[in-house]
Amino acid sequence: MKLNITCIVNTGYRKRSLQEFEKLLYDTSYVDAYKNENSIAKASVEKVWQHFFKHNQWIFGYGLDYRFQSILQDEVNLNTADLDGKNTVNGDFLLADNKFTTFVEIKRPDMQLFHGNRNRADCWKLSSDLYDAHSQILEHKASGQIKLQMDITN
Known part of the structure; x- marks a missing residue:
């Protein structure tokens, strides 16, 4: 692959x-500044991350064996709501390429991943x-x- 101006700009x-x-x-404090700079109306920090990733789709490919997928839909509704319209769950992104689809659920960086103690197999x-x-995905x-x-059947 030759190095060209597009590679340098990217x-x-x-x-x-x-x-x-x-x-x-x-x-x-930057989260609030980003929200204001990009006119993100909803107060949720998750909306800031969704906006960031929507404008930086290339990041997703690095965790997918360099399969660069594009966003088919953001805030995709994947389940059926109750009759009263409640209990609907939206995924953050639905990505796809010509062979694969990927459901993306963004979690905030302050989410606790592990408990402070280990289990009996000495694993976290x-x-x-x-x-x-994981259950949501x-x-x-x-x-x-x-x-x-x-x-497909309809």
Whole structure:
């Protein structure tokens, strides 16, 4: 692969994006500044992260064996709501390429991943937050597959 001006521009953009990512992780005052700069109406910190990732889709490919996928839909509704419209769960992103779809559920960086003690196998115990996130992804996957099958048959 030849190095060209596009590679240089992309590298510069990604470097700035990673610096912004670091500020969002560690500087709580920057989260509010980012929200204001980008006119993010909802107060949730998760909305800030969704906005950041929507504008930096290239990051997702690095955790997927460099399969660069694009966002098909953000805040994708994957399950069916109750009759009163409650209990709907939205995934943060649905990504795809020509072979794969990926459900993305963003969790805040301050989410506890492990308990402070180890289990009997001397392994770290997973936190209830991490179990909940995993369960949420499994539900998204199952509901998404059902929804896709229903769309195909209709």
